[in-house]
Amino acid sequence: MGRPARLTKQLVKPNAIPMKVSQESENLVSKTVPTGRPDAVASGPSTDARLPLVAKGISKSYGVVRALQQGDFELRRGEVHGLVGENGSGKSTLVGIVSGTVRPDTGTVEIDGSSCTRHTPWESQRHGALTVFQDGSVLTDLTVAQNLYLGTPVSQRPAYRRVDQWASERVRDFGLDRIPVTALADTLSPGDRQLLEIARALMAKPAVLLLDEATSALDAAGVAIALDLMSRAAADGCGVVFVTHRLSEVFRVADRISVLRDGIWQGTYGRDEVDTNRLVELMAGTSVDVEFPDRARPDEIGEPLLAASELRGIGYGPVDLAIRAGEIVGIAGADDNGQLELLRGLAAIDVPDGRLDVKGSPVTSFGQSVGAGVALLSSDRRRESLFQSLAIRENLVVGVLGKLSTAGVLSWAKEKGQVRESVDTFGIRLGSAEDPITSLSGGNQQKVALGRVLATEPDVLLIDEPTQGVDVRSRIDIYHMLRDSAKRGLAVVLVSSDASELAGLCDRILVASRGVIVAELPGATATEERIVEAFAVESDRSGEDAAAVRTAAAETVVPEAAKPPGALRQLVRNHPEAMRLGLLVLMLVALGAYTQSRNDTFLTSASLYNVLLFALPLAAVAAAEFAVMFVGGIDVSVGALMGVTVALLSFIVTTTSLIGGLVVSILVAIGVGIVVGSVNATLVERVRISPVIATIATLGILQGIGLLLRPTAAGSISLDLTNGLTSKISFIPWPMVVLAVLFLIADRLLRSTGQGLRLRATGLNPQFAYRLGVNAPRLRSLSYVVCSILAAFAGILLAGQVGVGDSTVGNQYTLLAIAAPILGGASLLGGRGTFIGCMLGAILLAMAQTMPTTLGLGDGASFILTGALTLIALLIYTTGAAKAARTYGRTIVRKVMPSRRSSPAAG
Numbered sequence: 001m002g003r004p005a006r007l008t009k010q011l012v013k014p015n016a017i018p019m020k021v022s023q024e025s026e027n028l029v030s031k032t033v034p035t036g037r038p039d040a041v042a043s044g045p046s047t048d049a050r051l052p053l054v055a056k057g058i059s060k061s062y063g064v065v066r067a068l069q070q071g072d073f074e075l076r077r078g079e080v081h082g083l084v085g086e087n088g089s090g091k092s093t094l095v096g097i098v099s100g101t102v103r104p105d106t107g108t109v110e111i112d113g114s115s116c117t118r119h120t121p122w123e124s125q126r127h128g129a130l131t132v133f134q135d136g137s138v139l140t141d142l143t144v145a146q147n148l149y150l151g152t153p154v155s156q157r158p159a160y161r162r163v164d165q166w167a168s169e170r171v172r173d174f175g176l177d178r179i180p181v182t183a184l185a186d187t188l189s190p191g192d193r194q195l196l197e198i199a200r201a202l203m204a205k206p207a208v209l210l211l212d213e214a215t216s217a218l219d220a221a222g223v224a225i226a227l228d229l230m231s232r233a234a235a236d237g238c239g240v241v242f243v244t245h246r247l248s249e250v251f252r253v254a255d256r257i258s259v260l261r262d263g264i265w266q267g268t269y270g271r272d273e274v275d276t277n278r279l280v281e282l283m284a285g286t287s288v289d290v291e292f293p294d295r296a297r298p299d300e301i302g303e304p305l306l307a308a309s310e311l312r313g314i315g316y317g318p319v320d321l322a323i324r325a326g327e328i329v330g331i332a333g334a335d336d337n338g339q340l341e342l343l344r345g346l347a348a349i350d351v352p353d354g355r356l357d358v359k360g361s362p363v364t365s366f367g368q369s370v371g372a373g374v375a376l377l378s379s380d381r382r383r384e385s386l387f388q389s390l391a392i393r394e395n396l397v398v399g400v401l402g403k404l405s406t407a408g409v410l411s412w413a414k415e416k417g418q419v420r421e422s423v424d425t426f427g428i429r430l431g432s433a434e435d436p437i438t439s440l441s442g443g444n445q446q447k448v449a450l451g452r453v454l455a456t457e458p459d460v461l462l463i464d465e466p467t468q469g470v471d472v473r474s475r476i477d478i479y480h481m482l483r484d485s486a487k488r489g490l491a492v493v494l495v496s497s498d499a500s501e502l503a504g505l506c507d508r509i510l511v512a513s514r515g516v517i518v519a520e521l522p523g524a525t526a527t528e529e530r531i532v533e534a535f536a537v538e539s540d541r542s543g544e545d546a547a548a549v550r551t552a553a554a555e556t557v558v559p560e561a562a563k564p565p566g567a568l569r570q571l572v573r574n575h576p577e578a579m580r581l582g583l584l585v586l587m588l589v590a591l592g593a594y595t596q597s598r599n600d601t602f603l604t605s606a607s608l609y610n611v612l613l614f615a616l617p618l619a620a621v622a623a624a625e626f627a628v629m630f631v632g633g634i635d636v637s638v639g640a641l642m643g644v645t646v647a648l649l650s651f652i653v654t655t656t657s658l659i660g661g662l663v664v665s666i667l668v669a670i671g672v673g674i675v676v677g678s679v680n681a682t683l684v685e686r687v688r689i690s691p692v693i694a695t696i697a698t699l700g701i702l703q704g705i706g707l708l709l710r711p712t713a714a715g716s717i718s719l720d721l722t723n724g725l726t727s728k729i730s731f732i733p734w735p736m737v738v739l740a741v742l743f744l745i746a747d748r749l750l751r752s753t754g755q756g757l758r759l760r761a762t763g764l765n766p767q768f769a770y771r772l773g774v775n776a777p778r779l780r781s782l783s784y785v786v787c788s789i790l791a792a793f794a795g796i797l798l799a800g801q802v803g804v805g806d807s808t809v810g811n812q813y814t815l816l817a818i819a820a821p822i823l824g825g826a827s828l829l830g831g832r833g834t835f836i837g838c839m840l841g842a843i844l845l846a847m848a849q850t851m852p853t854t855l856g857l858g859d860g861a862s863f864i865l866t867g868a869l870t871l872i873a874l875l876i877y878t879t880g881a882a883k884a885a886r887t888y889g890r891t892i893v894r895k896v897m898p899s900r901r902s903s904p905a906a907g
């Protein structure tokens with residue numbers, strides 16, 4: 001039987017005292033440590049007259065939950081200040097308040113001598129506070145360089161055209177030049193993303209650096225780099241606030257340590273004035289038994305439940321292993337050595353090559369694997385392990401709905417019981433189970449994710465970073481829970497960047513290097529040092545150190561991923577927008593060719609002119625819609641606004657000349673656009689009504705106004721204007737040429753300016769963009785105004801075609817205005833697409849609308865064709881991208897890991 005390891009030995013200083021905090025010392029805590037304000041402890045680096053951060057009388061409540069209660073916090077220049085506390089104790093709330101993402105209920109914040117009055121991220125950054133957030137702020141759809149640019153305060157950003165060169169120089173300054181700045185941030189490992197975020201914050205040479213669990217995804221080498229960066233920043237005079245649950249790291253780097261419990265300050269101490277024992281006691285407010293559970297006895301290990309043979313996939317393999325019932329097997333390795341990919345491969349994600357058996361039967365898909373009793377828990381809480389839009393209760397029961405239902409009907413009593421059991425078992429700290437999952441602190445979210453998976457009673461549990469962001473006491477609970485489940489026959493495979501966790505908990509530890517298993521350590525004799533040594537030994541064997549291995553991996557894998565063989569593939573991978581536009585052109589040509597083959601009058605100048613004339617207002621209104629879609633919004637009132645514009649022009653522009661008519665029309669469009677856009681922006685951004693609902697309301701009002709203005713079609717619009725707007729160059733209406741030029745310029749600006757990048761970031765992830773200092777709410781508001789102005793311009797173009805004041809003519813554009821940008825490559829989720837794509841989409845839709853008439857088919861055919869084309873385009877875009885990722889991934893695996901074999905892991 002393996003002997004129980006002590007968490008103190010593994011998690012904290014090597015020579016820390018084994019802990020079991022007595023009741024006596026607990027009483028001592030409450031007697032000697034005043035709550036409500038931290039002690040001023042004299043030890044630590046020398047002070048400066050002006051403190052980089054002073055927070056006074058800060059409190060914050062969320063409903064009944066008092067996240068932070070009336071406390072003061074002071075940070076000295078040149079110190080690393082550890083901030084510790086159990087999950088939900090208020091650490092991130094303090095970080096949020098200082099960084100400007102959370103508004104305090106009471107209190108004041110002063111950064112480097114300047115008071116924060118607005119509590120916005122850009123104010124905080126301007127005064128000199130930069131933050132690395134617990135759940136990150138890296139936008140994975142942007143390149144590394146673009147992320148660095150966005151996160152740098154405005155005054156320190158380079159000219160946008162120099163962004164790549166600037167970013168290369170900056171990462172080199174931080175010794176991270178192995179990170180390719182032109183690669184998508186998505187291609188980085190979680191550890192590299194964290195290092196990138198720390199470097200990003202330090203580049204601004206902040207007065208205050210806030211790090212909220214910024215080392216949680218780092219391996220030993222990464223932690224060493226991060227701690228070194230902190231120390232160097234402090235030596236340069238920066239004040240660093242370091243929030244973490246890894247107490248050993250606090251003792252390695254912090255000068256002073258503050259403790260929070262239930263939102264109440266428990267004091268500030270010099271590093272030498274407390275030990276781990278005392279810190280845990282202060283955090284928990286009680287004595288804590290922090291021993292790892294016993295390892296499995298040989299007779300508790302059963303048959304293999306999961307077996308892999310010659311298994312290989314993207315980033316790993318070939319791997320042979322067998323995991324038995326009752327054992328907990330850890331996978332260790334330097335960051336980015338295929339551990340995560342292997343874990344996912346063991347769940348049969350992406351149907352890896354080789355053989356995978358669960359309980360003796362082969363599985364080839366994730367669905368089969370789940371059906372056979374395998375559960376996978378990712379460490380990516382935001383995207384994979386939790387349902388962000390569901391309540392805490394729903395997240396807890398979503399995996400066991402069958403078990404909680406009778407004849408398909410969910411039993412409320414059973415559901416309540418299940419929720420209560422999970423909350424009690426995992427010690428989840430919550431206000432109400434009906435609150436959204438996002439209202440929980442990071443550690444409590446992790447406990448919900450674990451509770452959900454264990455409730456399904458799997459036979460095999462594959463788990464990545466099981467205790468990421470979880471406090472010491474809860475970690476122990478989780479370890480015991482995993483061990484208890486293993487004793488009941490569960491086989492557990494876990495990946496952890498925390499070698500001490502692997503050493504303390506696992507029965508066996510498999511060491512991964514470059515995607516294959518290179519060593520196996522028995523848990524009973526494993527220590528943190530031995531595990532880390534095992535990576536180094538492997539590196540030495542191949543004549544490289546750990547960093548060199550990672551550099552080689554980055555050099556080999558990333559450029560391969562970025563540059564697949566073949567010019568076409570390269571284009572597809574690197575220029576998805578161009579690929580979509582090309583596809584659209586192909587569809588246009590195919591549709592045109594087919595129509596021409598059935599009716600040879602189609603490709604005549606007159607016929608093409610008609611198609612383009614129909615497409616003209618559609619292209620303009622599609623561009624209007626795209627302006628809000630790009631930032632993640634939607635506006636369904638655009639068609640009605642076109643109608644109102646037509647009605648208005650029938651009163652105002654009746655006899656004017658072309659130029660005069662255009663000037664007046666443009667002024668009308670700007671005026672109407674500003675009014676309607678401001679109303680939409682206010683409803684969506686200030687009143688916080690869902691964009692669809694808000695703009696449906698505006699649509700109704702606009703339709704009403706249109707009918708009040710022109711109950712029936714009447715009043716003629718200036719002939720000069722209508723003739724002018726419909727005149728042509730060859731078969732192309734001239735406004736179409738103007739629009740095309742404007743769209744190309746707009747696309748160029750979107751791609752090559754900092755403002756364009758901010759808009760894109762807002763669409764891709766408004767929360768992260770906001771944290772990085774992008775005023776996302778203002779940009780979205782502006783986009784609604786721009787959208788309405790452009791829609792009113794589209795109304796002018798439509799007026800030029802109809803010639804009379806008919807307020808209902810815009811209605812047919814409502815849905816087409818959304819379909820055209822989507823056909824052109826835009827996404828309803830924001831951040832994608834081009835203006836020129838909107839125009840091509842509009843032309844395709846115009847063809848789809850006119851073609852059936854040309855071919856003598858009915859109106860119904862137009863609608864069916866429009867819908868079918870949109871669907872086809874969407875299917876090609878989505879499946880094409882997924883297939884490309886798989887194909888390139890496999891090519892890389894075969895190239896990088898051609899013939900390495902793993903043997904030690906087969907159990």
Ligand SMILES: Nc1ncnc2c1ncn2[C@@H]1O[C@H](COP(=O)(O)OP(=O)(O)OP(=O)(O)O)[C@@H](O)[C@H]1O
Pocket residue numbers: 062065066067085086087088089090091092093094134429430431438439440441442443444469
């Ligand atoms: N947006 C929110 N809505 C409702 N409650 C919230 C919200 N944000 C935080 N809370 C609550 O405030 C309390 C403090 O949360 P906070 O995130 O500051 O804790 P923490 O100490 O950082 O925890 P962890 O170590 O788990 O990250 C928790 O009870 C949490 O559920």
